[in-house]
Amino acid sequence: xxxxxxxxxxxxxxxxxxxxxxxxxxxxxxxxxxxxxxxxxxxxxxxxxxxxxxxxxxxxxxxxxxxxxxxxxxxxxxxxxxxxxxxxxxxxxxxxxxxxxxxxxxxxxxxxxxxxxxxxxxxxxxxxxxxxxxxxxxxxxxxxxxxxxxxxxxxxxxxxxxxxxxxxxxxxxxxxxxxxxxxxxxxxxxxxxxxxxxxxxxxxxxxxxxxxxxxxxxxxxxxxxxxxxxxxxxxxxxxxxxxxxxxxxxxxxxxxxxxxxxxxxxxxxxxxxxxxxxxxxxxxxxxxxxxxxxxxxxxxxxxxxxxxxxxxxxxxxxxxxxxxxxxxxxxxx
Amino acid sequence: xxxxxxxxxxxxxxxxxxxxxxxxxxxxxxxxxxxxxxxxxxxxxxxxxxxxxxxxxxxxxxxxxxxxxxxxxxxxxxxxxxxxxxxxxxxxxxxxxxxxxxxxxxxxxxxxxxxxxxxxxxxxxxxxxxxxxxxxxxxxxxxxxxxxxxxxxxxxxxxxxxxxxxxxxxxxxxxxxxxxxxxxxxxxxxxxxxxxxxxxxxxxxxxxxxxxxxxxxxxxxxxxxxxxxxxxxxxxxxxxxxxxxxxxxxxxxxxxxxxxxxxxxxxxxxxxxxxxxxxxxxxxxxxxxxxxxxxxxxxxxxxxxxxxxxxxxxxxxxxxxxxxxxxxxxxxx
Numbered sequence: 001x002x003x004x005x006x007x008x009x010x011x012x013x014x015x016x017x018x019x020x021x022x023x024x025x026x027x028x029x030x031x032x033x034x035x036x037x038x039x040x041x042x043x044x045x046x047x048x049x050x051x052x053x054x055x056x057x058x059x060x061x062x063x064x065x066x067x068x069x070x071x072x073x074x075x076x077x078x079x080x081x082x083x084x085x086x087x088x089x090x091x092x093x094x095x096x097x098x099x100x101x102x103x104x105x106x107x108x109x110x111x112x113x114x115x116x117x118x119x120x121x122x123x124x125x126x127x128x129x130x131x132x133x134x135x136x137x138x139x140x141x142x143x144x145x146x147x148x149x150x151x152x153x154x155x156x157x158x159x160x161x162x163x164x165x166x167x168x169x170x171x172x173x174x175x176x177x178x179x180x181x182x183x184x185x186x187x188x189x190x191x192x193x194x195x196x197x198x199x200x201x202x203x204x205x206x207x208x209x210x211x212x213x214x215x216x217x218x219x220x221x222x223x224x225x226x227x228x229x230x231x232x233x234x235x236x237x238x239x240x241x242x243x244x245x246x247x248x249x250x251x252x253x254x255x256x257x258x259x260x261x262x263x264x265x266x267x268x269x270x271x272x273x274x275x276x277x278x279x280x281x282x283x284x285x286x287x288x289x290x291x292x293x294x295x296x297x298x299x300x301x302x303x304x305x306x307x308x309x310x311x312x313x314x315x316x317x318x319x320x321x322x323x324x325x326x327x328x329x330x331x332x333x
Numbered sequence: 334x335x336x337x338x339x340x341x342x343x344x345x346x347x348x349x350x351x352x353x354x355x356x357x358x359x360x361x362x363x364x365x366x367x368x369x370x371x372x373x374x375x376x377x378x379x380x381x382x383x384x385x386x387x388x389x390x391x392x393x394x395x396x397x398x399x400x401x402x403x404x405x406x407x408x409x410x411x412x413x414x415x416x417x418x419x420x421x422x423x424x425x426x427x428x429x430x431x432x433x434x435x436x437x438x439x440x441x442x443x444x445x446x447x448x449x450x451x452x453x454x455x456x457x458x459x460x461x462x463x464x465x466x467x468x469x470x471x472x473x474x475x476x477x478x479x480x481x482x483x484x485x486x487x488x489x490x491x492x493x494x495x496x497x498x499x500x501x502x503x504x505x506x507x508x509x510x511x512x513x514x515x516x517x518x519x520x521x522x523x524x525x526x527x528x529x530x531x532x533x534x535x536x537x538x539x540x541x542x543x544x545x546x547x548x549x550x551x552x553x554x555x556x557x558x559x560x561x562x563x564x565x566x567x568x569x570x571x572x573x574x575x576x577x578x579x580x581x582x583x584x585x586x587x588x589x590x591x592x593x594x595x596x597x598x599x600x601x602x603x604x605x606x607x608x609x610x611x612x613x614x615x616x617x618x619x620x621x622x623x624x625x626x627x628x629x630x631x632x633x634x635x636x637x638x639x640x641x642x643x644x645x646x647x648x649x650x651x652x653x654x655x656x657x658x659x660x661x662x663x664x665x666x
Binding site: 219221 | 519521534535536537538540541542543544549552553554555
């Protein structure tokens with residue numbers, strides 16, 4: 001794909017990706033115009049012919065196109081610059097689609113999808129249990145699927161177990177369902193001393209990276225979640241967010257309710273305009289520290305058991321997840 | 334150290350760290366005032382007593398204090414927030430101190446300090462040679478020191494060899510010596526296709542992180558430098574910088590001269606206000622892509638040989654480094 005056409009093609013692929021149904025040239029043109037990326041229908045048709053040929057799109061029925069798996073890959077491979085801010089954008093999109101009902105404790109939650117070597121799953125289950133016991137996880141529920149089974153649209157590899165943990169982004173979804181918008185500021189390593197959070201030792205701002213900060217901290221083996229779970233001292237994944245100052249009281253109440261139904265995760269709620277763990281916050285805002293959903297997997301990785309992790313991998317019904325004691329006991333020897 | 338005193342103590346430690354000689358209360362007060370962090374001499378003396386007691390500072394001669402190793406550690410452990418932008422600041426400080434003489438090819442250069450398992454150094458040397466041969470290194474010179482020897486102020490561990498590679502920040506130093514100031518924008522993974530740079534696949538902006546981006550990419554095993562060296566296709570560490578537009582022509586000439594004396598590293602120089610590899614650049618600026626100095630070590634890490642890497646570890650005389658063929662041949666079997 002030539003560089004000068006590439007941007008336009010990616011714009012078209014993105015529109016198809018965002019749509020739930022196949023789209024024709026007219027609707028694609030409308031969507032692009034609304035997004036301030038005007039393109040004539042003729043130009044769009046020209047590009048669609050070439051994306052069909054390259055296998056990035058395929059015709060469905062009367063003049064509609066949809067994205068192929070290859071097209072999706074092409075989008076995902078889009079240059080890093082196009083992915084900066086992508087993490088925040090993805091958070092917002094998933095948050096909006098969650099539609100979680102707090103009262104009934106039902107509805108979608110955002111989950112992380114991880115793979116763990118099947119041969120070491122019982123060891124991994126013991127480790128994860130410790131992290132859940134110590135309250136360093138996002139909520140109290142998860143799902144573990146055996147090799148070859150299916151988790152949503154994802155088929156689990158034959159040599160690994162799949163683990164779905166609640167993603168901390170679900171906190172944003174619950175807050176939004178109560179009318180509170182959340183801004184994601186950074187992901188970092190949170191130092192725990194004597195079971196209490198003290199400070200962030202490393203941070204990566206969401207707006208300055210094409211990668212999920214917590215995935216990176218796990219991959220580069222910078223966490224010490226297992227030690228934090230066992231002794232109270234260690235470095236765990238966490239993130240810093242902001243909400244409007246008038247929502248602070250409600251957020252505190254919601255935090256308690258979320259804890260109760262097992263979707264927990266808010267570690268600290270600050271005061272209006274006041275620094276939280278030394279992190280400055282604008283006047284009309286309040287800081288939140290939210291625990292990282294991948295912490296149980298970080299502890300597994302620390303033990304030398306290899307994992308693959310995809311933060312914000314999917315939406316899943318909360319009811320499909322079960323209390324950790326129940327699930328993990330089945331996999332422990 | 335209590336949180337409310339901590340900031341002030343760190344301010345004092347920082348002033349002592351920046352000074353080349355021990356300082357008394359009066360000079361510390363002056364320095365703090367100039368930095369907009371006014372503190373009375375009485376307050377300073379009060380804190381200095383406690384930092385002496387904690388072993389963070391020590392008295393030298395008549396009422397002067399200097400930082401101890403423990404004090405330096407305390408500074409380095411400062412919370413992540415204090416370290417954001419630290420990478421850029423450290424680059425600028427080292428660049429200023431370089432004083433490299435291009436004509437004579439002498440003077441200080443900024444180096445990365447790495448450790449490599451001593452038992453696998455010959456294997457590592459073979460791998461690094463391939464990376465240097467392929468031109469994916471920063472310049473053509475390095476230093477390898479045997480276990481137990483000294484590299485500058487650093488004593489090499491008994492079970493590892495030390496490797497000093499030219500840090501890409503040295504490019505900034507050479508440009509500055511010719512009156513060209515450089516801004517560091519981001520570190521990233523640069524995709525090489527058929528031996529040519531095509532795009533950045535991941536980026537981390539310097540202003541949004543407390544970590545060196547390239548150290549992180551290596552640690553999390555996201556590079557494929559060895560493959561890029563062997564086949565021409567792969568992901569290598571690189572960074573994106575900007576210089577004033579009128580300096581573009583001179584930068585191109587300097588790039589060629591640097592290449593010639595073995596301090597190379599500028600991969601691409603853009604055009605005024607024009608995107609470079611798809612990265613937009615402000616009107617009066619020109620983009621630069623500079624190769625990552627740690628690429629040879631990334632390739633070693635990719636082979637499963639464990640390394641420790643400190644980007645911008647020290648300043649070292651350029652003459653202390655030698656052509657890679659000469660050095661690496663000694664360590665190959």
